Amino acid sequence: NAGVTQTPKFQVLKTGQSMTLQCAQDMNHEYMSWYRQDPGMGLRLIHYSVGAGITDQGEVPNGYNVSRSTTEDFPLRLLSAAPSQTSVYFCASSGTTSGRRNEQYFGPGTRLTVT
Amino acid sequence: AQSVTQLDSHVSVSEGTPVLLRCNYSSSYSPSLFWYVQHPNKGLQLLLKYTSAATLVKGINGFEAEFKKSETSFHLTKPSAHMSDAAEYFCVVSGAPSGGYNKLIFGAGTRLAVHP
Numbered sequence: 001n002a003g004v005t006q007t008p009k010f011q012v013l014k015t016g017q018s019m020t021l022q023c024a025q026d027m028n029h030e031y032m033s034w035y036r037q038d039p040g041m042g043l044r045l046i047h048y049s050v051g052a053g054i055t056d057q058g059e060v061p062n063g064y065n066v067s068r069s070t071t072e073d074f075p076l077r078l079l080s081a082a083p084s085q086t087s088v089y090f091c092a093s094s095g096t097t098s099g100r101r102n103e104q105y106f107g108p109g110t111r112l113t114v115t
Numbered sequence: 116a117q118s119v120t121q122l123d124s125h126v127s128v129s130e131g132t133p134v135l136l137r138c139n140y141s142s143s144y145s146p147s148l149f150w151y152v153q154h155p156n157k158g159l160q161l162l163l164k165y166t167s168a169a170t171l172v173k174g175i176n177g178f179e180a181e182f183k184k185s186e187t188s189f190h191l192t193k194p195s196a197h198m199s200d201a202a203e204y205f206c207v208v209s210g211a212p213s214g215g216y217n218k219l220i221f222g223a224g225t226r227l228a229v230h231p
Contacts, residue, residue, distance in 0.1 A: 103161060
């Protein structure tokens with residue numbers, strides 16, 4: 001299993017540009033999430049999904065959209081990038097196998113810079 | 116509401132000495148608690164987790180943590196630090212379930228430096 005994969009690893013955008021961060025998992029997990037990591041703030045939840053076709057907002061959803069058309073994929077879209085969205089983005093997934101319900105598996109991250 | 120406070124933003128130890136990373140939590144119900152480690156420019160790796168079984172939890176790489184309900188603490192320890200332990204450590208509490216999904220609430224992180 002590849003686990004959780006994210007592309008790209010690095011991205012530089014200009015203010016106002018749009019882009020999609022890709023996330024895929026091959027563990028047949030129901031739950032997928034997007035976090036952003038900023039210095040001194042830990043990870044903050046942007047959006048999450050409890051299954052295909054179901055998404056919900058996390059702590060910091062403004063400026064981001066998500067969709068979940070398949071179990072495997074959970075892309076994050078930035079509609080109009082702003083410098084405040086400069087961050088490292090992590091995708092995570094988790095399943096409901098007994099005893100492992102809360103254990104989230106993280107991708108390697110995407111480092112985004114908005115100029 | 117759930118919250119997590121990591122009491123030290125930076126901890127520095129010498130190789131071979133004990134490690135203590137402190138974490139206090141707040142939760143309105145019986146929580147699940149985790150410690151994750153992040154090495155430089157890497158993703159997050161689960162070190163250990165507490166889910167209401169034994170209060171002393173053993174994890175990977177010789178780390179362990181003790182859940183103390185009376186003190187609302189979940190401190191991470193290791194008897195002898197190794198150079199490879201230098202990383203950032205996150206204490207995490209699971210939030211209330213929503214649609215079967217438990218949101219994770221992260222502490223701000225503790226950066227551990229290990230000196231020769």
